[in-house]
Amino acid sequence: MDELRELYQEMILDHHKNPRNFHGMDAASHAAEGYNPLCGDKVTVYLQLDRDTIKDISFEGSGCAICTASTSVMTELLQGKTLSEAEALFGRFRALVTSDPGEKPDQAGLGKLVIFAGVREYPIRIKCATLPWHTMQAALEDKSETVSTE
Amino acid sequence: MRTNPATEQHGHSSPYDVFAIRKDFPILRQKVYGKPLIYLDNAATAQKPQVVIDTLRRYYERTNSNVHRGVHALSQRATEEFENTREKIRDFIDASDTREIVFVRGTTEGINLIAVSYGDSHVSAGDEVVVSEMEHHSNIVPWQLLCERKGAHLKVIPMNDDGELLIDEYAKLLTPKTKIVSLVYVSNSLGTINPVKQMIEMAHKKGICVVIDGAQAAPHLAVSVRELDCDFYVFSSHKMYGPMGVGVVYGKQELLEKMPPYQGGGDMIKSVTFAKTIYNTLPFKFEAGTPNVGDVLGLGAVVDYLQHIGYPAIAEHERDLLEYATARLSTVDGIRLIGTAKDKLGVVSFVLDGVHPHDLGTIVDREGIAIRTGHHCTQPIMQHYNLPATSRASFGIYNTRDEVDALVASIDKVKEVFK
Numbered sequence: 001m002d003e004l005r006e007l008y009q010e011m012i013l014d015h016h017k018n019p020r021n022f023h024g025m026d027a028a029s030h031a032a033e034g035y036n037p038l039c040g041d042k043v044t045v046y047l048q049l050d051r052d053t054i055k056d057i058s059f060e061g062s063g064c065a066i067c068t069a070s071t072s073v074m075t076e077l078l079q080g081k082t083l084s085e086a087e088a089l090f091g092r093f094r095a096l097v098t099s100d101p102g103e104k105p106d107q108a109g110l111g112k113l114v115i116f117a118g119v120r121e122y123p124i125r126i127k128c129a130t131l132p133w134h135t136m137q138a139a140l141e142d143k144s145e146t147v148s149t150e
Numbered sequence: 151m152r153t154n155p156a157t158e159q160h161g162h163s164s165p166y167d168v169f170a171i172r173k174d175f176p177i178l179r180q181k182v183y184g185k186p187l188i189y190l191d192n193a194a195t196a197q198k199p200q201v202v203i204d205t206l207r208r209y210y211e212r213t214n215s216n217v218h219r220g221v222h223a224l225s226q227r228a229t230e231e232f233e234n235t236r237e238k239i240r241d242f243i244d245a246s247d248t249r250e251i252v253f254v255r256g257t258t259e260g261i262n263l264i265a266v267s268y269g270d271s272h273v274s275a276g277d278e279v280v281v282s283e284m285e286h287h288s289n290i291v292p293w294q295l296l297c298e299r300k301g302a303h304l305k306v307i308p309m310n311d312d313g314e315l316l317i318d319e320y321a322k323l324l325t326p327k328t329k330i331v332s333l334v335y336v337s338n339s340l341g342t343i344n345p346v347k348q349m350i351e352m353a354h355k356k357g358i359c360v361v362i363d364g365a366q367a368a369p370h371l372a373v374s375v376r377e378l379d380c381d382f383y384v385f386s387s388h389k390m391y392g393p394m395g396v397g398v399v400y401g402k403q404e405l406l407e408k409m410p411p412y413q414g415g416g417d418m419i420k421s422v423t424f425a426k427t428i429y430n431t432l433p434f435k436f437e438a439g440t441p442n443v444g445d446v447l448g449l450g451a452v453v454d455y456l457q458h459i460g461y462p463a464i465a466e467h468e469r470d471l472l473e474y475a476t477a478r479l480s481t482v483d484g485i486r487l488i489g490t491a492k493d494k495l496g497v498v499s500f501v502l503d504g505v506h507p508h509d510l511g512t513i514v515d516r517e518g519i520a521i522r523t524g525h526h527c528t529q530p531i532m533q534h535y536n537l538p539a540t541s542r543a544s545f546g547i548y549n550t551r552d553e554v555d556a557l558v559a560s561i562d563k564v565k566e567v568f569k
Contacts, residue, residue, distance in 0.1 A: 008567050013567075039524055040538030128508065
C-alpha cells in the first residue's frame with residue numbers, strides 16, 4: 001500500500017478529482033490533442049501566447065489519475081512562463097520520470113512536479129504522465145496530428 | 151505418438167478438480183510482487199499446461215524437421231505428427247474432411263485469408279459485407295480493407311445496452327447486395343454468446359456466406375461446424391491454452407476448392423515452371439511456406455487435454471465462476487457491469503465510479519492480479535457505451551472462487567486509495 005501511495009500521492013489525487021484550468025479556451029492561439037488509444041487517455045491542451053510568454057493555458061479531456069493530474073499540474077506551472085522556461089521544465093520532468101527508480105530524484109527546479117517521481121516504479125504508466133507535456137509541445141509547434149506517447 | 155500424457159501424469163477425476171488442473175500449469179506457481187499470481191486475463195491469452203510445454207520440448211529435442219518434403223526418418227515423423235494433428239482438429243470441430251482444416255498463424259491471419267481469397271473473388275463494387283457492433287478489430291479491419299479494394303460497403307448489426315445483437319435489425323441488413331456476414335461467436339469484451347446458429351440460417355436462406363470468429367469460443371465451447379453449418383470458422387491456439395502463433399481456418403471444401411491461394415510459396419504448389427504454376431490440393435494450397443509444426447503439435451496436445459477434462463465440465467465450472475463473479479462485483483458500491491447479456495460466458499467487464507480503468511488495473515496488479523484494462527481491441531463497443539476503457543476479468547479452467555474474492559478485495563483497496 002505504501003508503494004501505491006508513492007504513486008497516488010494526495011496531491012495527485014486532488015488534481016485528479018479537482019483538475020485546475022479544466023476548460024476550453026476561445027482565445028487560444030495554439031491547441032493540440034493527445035490520445036493514448038490503448039489506455040484511453042485523451043487531453044486537449046489550449047494555449048494563449050503573448051509573444052513568447054504563455055499568457056494562459058488550459059485543458060479538456062478524460063484520462064486516468066496520473067494523466068489528469070499531470071496535465072492539471074502542468075497548466076498550473078506553465079501559467080506566465082516563457083517558451084524556453086516551459087521547454088526546460090519539460091526536459092526536467094522527462095528526466096525525472098525516466099530516471100532510475102533506485103536513485104533519489106534530482107529535485108532541482110522541479111517544484112511540485114516531484115510528486116510524479118513515483119511513476120518511475122511503474123514503467124507502463126510513464127506514458128500517462130508525459131502525454132500532456134508532449135501535447136503542449138505539439139500545440140506550440142502547431143502540429144495538427146494527434147499526439148500519442150504509446 | 152502418445153495421445154494423452156496429461157492423463158498419465160495427473161488423471162483428473164470428476165467432479166471437476168480445479169486444484170488438480172492448477173497443478174498442470176507451472177506458470178501459476180509463481181508470485182508477483184510477493185503475492186500468488188491470480189491470472190484473470192484469459193481472454194487475452196490463456197496459460198499453457200505442462201503437456202503443451204512438454205510437447206514443444208519433445209518436438210524440438212527429437213523430431214524437428216521440415217514436413218512434406220524429406221524422405222528421411224525425422225521428416226516423415228514430423229509430417230505424420232503434423233497431419234495426425236490436422237485430423238485431431240477436424241474431429242475437434244467436427245468438420246467432414248481434413249482438407250477443410252488450414253493451419254495459419256492465428257484468428258487474425260485466418261480472417262485476412264478469407265477476406266482476401268474468398269472476399270476478393272466474391273465481392274464487387276456496391277456489394278455489402280455485414281459485421282456486428284461487438285466485433286474485435288481483427289474482424290472489422292480486414293473487411294474494411296476488402297470494401298476499400300472493391301468499392302463495397304461495410305454494414306453493422308447494432309446491439310442493445312446489455313450487449314445483445316438486435317436480430318430484427320440483422321434481418322434487415324441481409325439484402326441481395328450482401329455477400330458475406332462475419333460474426334463473432336463469443337464477444338471478448340462483453341462475454342456475449344451470439345445466437346450464431348440462427349444467424350447463419352438467416353443468412354443462408356438468402357444465399358449469403360457466413361464467417362464465424364471463434365477465437366473466444368474455442369476455450370469454452372465444444373463446436374460442431376457441421377451443426378452450425380457456417381461456411382468458415384476461425385480460431386487461435388493461444389486462447390485455448392495452446393501455443394501462440396497457430397490458428398485454424400475451417401472452410402467448406404467446395405468453397406476452398408474454388409478460392410485462389412492467399413500466399414504463394416513452397417508447399418502450396420504441385421509444380422512450378424516460369425510459364426505456369428499448378429497449385430497444390432487442399433489444404434496445402436493455403437499453407438505456403440514451412441508451417442509452424444511444433445506449435446501445431448502443441449495445439450494437438452491441448453485439444454487432447456481439454457477433451458479429457460471435458461467441455462461440459464469446463465462449461466459448468468466457468469458458468470459457476472461467472473455467476474459468482476457477477477454476483478460479488480454487483481454488490482460493490484460504484485461498480486457498473488458492462489455486458490449483461492442473458493447468454494454469456496467467461497468475461498466480466500466493469501467500470502468503477504471515479505476511477506479510470508488504468509488506475510484500477512495498476513492497483514489490482516500490485517495485488518498479484520492480472521486483469522485487462524483498456525478498449526480490448528473493440529473500440530466500437532467502447533463508443534457504444536461512451537467509455538474510454540473498461541476493466542475486464544476473464545476466467546479459465548484453472549480459476550477459482552477464491553481468486554474472485556481476491557479481485558473483489560483488491561477493488562476495495564482501489565477505493566481506499568481513491569476515497
